Amino acid sequence: MLSQVAYGFSMFCDLFTYDEWVGFEYSIDIAFSGSTAFQSPTGRAIGIGYQQEVMARLRNHTLGYSGSQINTTLDSSTETFPLNQSLYFDFSHDTNIVSILTAFGFRQFSQFLDPTQHPGAHNLTVSHVTPFAARLDVEIIHAPSPLSPDRSGYQDGDETKYIHFILNQRTLPLGASFPECGNRVDGWCELDTFMQVQDDMEDLAQYEYACFGDYEPGGFGDVHDGAPPRPEKS
DSSP: OHHHHHHSOOGGGGGSOHHHHHHHHHHHHHHHHHHHSTTSTTHHHHHHHHHHHHHHHHHTOOOOOOSSSOOHHHHTOTTTSOOSOSOOOOOOOTTHHHHHHHHHTOGGGOOOOOTTSOOSSOSOOHHHHSOTTOOEEEEEEEESSOBOTTSSOBOSSSOEEEEEEEETTEEEOGGGTOGGGOOOTTOOEEHHHHHHHHTTHHHHHTHHHHHHOOOOOOOTTSOOSSSOOOOOOO
């Protein structure tokens, strides 16, 4: 399919009908949902290290502890984990974006995908979320005072910081996954509010148990939050 990426078309595509391509695309959506997203018991765990690094940078501190797949040797030193930067760049495989969104708790992508029939339009469409050369941008915006949710003007108050997620040049409305952020037309969230919400994500991922615990993974559809059921306390 590289010719389609490079030239915008490929004669190979004509071998299949439109409906067959739609069905094939949906099979990929189901595969991602069950392997690295909210229908997978390790969905959050796979991406939690990225979430931890982002939150550490927002809080301006290094990471010297284990509890996920992060490299604590690198993340515990400002020489290899620099802080106070205007721009940060992280490079990974584009398909990891799905598990990163799951680790952050973007439940707008958690819809159960029925393996027996196409549901119509759905958020976890892999060709949209993580296409070839996918990119996830996180912006921090400083406003001189609170900006009204409808963007009609500034409100009384002190300087306010906002966070903005952009997936492949389109805003991810944070209020759709985190009610605490409110229903803003710009999709932003106050930074302090977002960081409070994110405090729970490491615990929800259950990294050690999800990756190494002794539990029954169940079938597709048994998991809905990207993590295995919590072990019963004896």
